[in-house]
Amino acid sequence: EDKVVQSPLSLVVHEGDTVTLNCSYEVTNFRSLLWYKQEKKAPTFLFMLTSSGIEKKSGRLSSILDKKELSSILNITATQTGDSAIYLCAVEIQGGSEKLVFGKGTKLTVNP
């Protein structure tokens, strides 16, 4: 069965800290890995990663995929209270529907 595991499940930091969120996966047919941010509503898209070792960056957020280790990390530098959210990792399964298999998410709380 396809599985995505995120760690930690919960994280509390102070504004200005740097955080690293982890995602590991075991799936039959990997196509891509995606990161989403969810704040009490729909998940909003952050990154899609398909190639190992190539960092994707958007402002203070960055992410990289390691296909050998079947994992990805999401880094957030200089955290702000607005970064407080649940960060979801999903793997897109190749073939057919190309559905997403999600992890449980990491709940990040950034305190002022």
Next chain:
Amino acid sequence: DTGVSQDPRHKITKRGQNVTFRCDPISEHNRLYWYRQTLGQGPEFLTYFQNEAQLEKSRLLSDRFSAERPKGSFSTLEIQRTEQGDSAMYLCASSLGGGGTQYFGPGTRLTVL
């Protein structure tokens, strides 16, 4: 069109009633997905449409659930004889085929009393 829309945003119903949700995808997207998310969990895949054809259904989708996408545009998800275990957020996503990113709507939060 700025994104995926869903209606209603919240629905409270009594056990045994039928409910129907609507999803309007991003206009040029041919793929449409339904997911269900319960508290503390990530979204779980329910079903998938390519244009008007429903091509995949999860085993999570019991016989009480039915989905349609009649003209390949908007989609409806109906739950018959609702049970308390159906309480969840129902999310719709759409994408342009061939590995396009799935974009999510705001979801419909269902509460079954």
